[in-house]
Amino acid sequence: MIFKVFYQENADEVPVREKTKTLYIEAESERDVRRKLEDRPINIEYIQPLEGAHLEYEKKSRTFKYWRFHHEAVS
Secondary structure (H helix, E strand, O other), X not given: OEEEEEEEOOOOOOOOHHHOEEEEEXXXXXXXXXXXXXXOOOEEEEXXXXXXXXXXXXXXXXXXXXXXXXXXXXX
């Protein structure tokens, strides 16, 4: 399954909506997403599962790239 992760780049700062970034990651569950990203110094705000029409809509975005298990970007 593909998840959309909303995050702040600096885990030590208070989240500010204008600084929120997103990434897409392939994982089995929200817990698996957190495990795969635990080595990164980011502040995860929200993890959203994507499927069906919502996933297809996100795939049309110019910035859609997702991370697989080996942490390699895939278009």
